[in-house]
Amino acid sequence: MNAIRIEASRCPQNHFCPVINICPSGAIIQKSPFSAPEIDYSKCTSCGKCVRYCGFGAFNKVIG
Template structure:
């Protein structure tokens, strides 16, 4: 089963470029500006969970 990853904005400081945009192996994490929470492109996301291990703002809802 594919993991469902979401961004919990309450855990994101939204005050810097998101480092997780660089660790996603399929480029599914984007950030509109350095002062916004990252967003997940669910058409690209494979549910690997690497982002959930790098930042607590990324959470798996069915793990």
């Protein structure tokens, strides 16, 4: 199954994550205003929008 993985080291962790607003499933969470986002896998459908949207490449689709 394909899954989305977040590479926190690619995220500068200094801003509100704009990808939260483009996820159609509400599956992206940011626990504090400047932390790297996390994925709620109970909601994520692996649509890949976050992978295309994040300018830092912090969202990756893992094929498996």
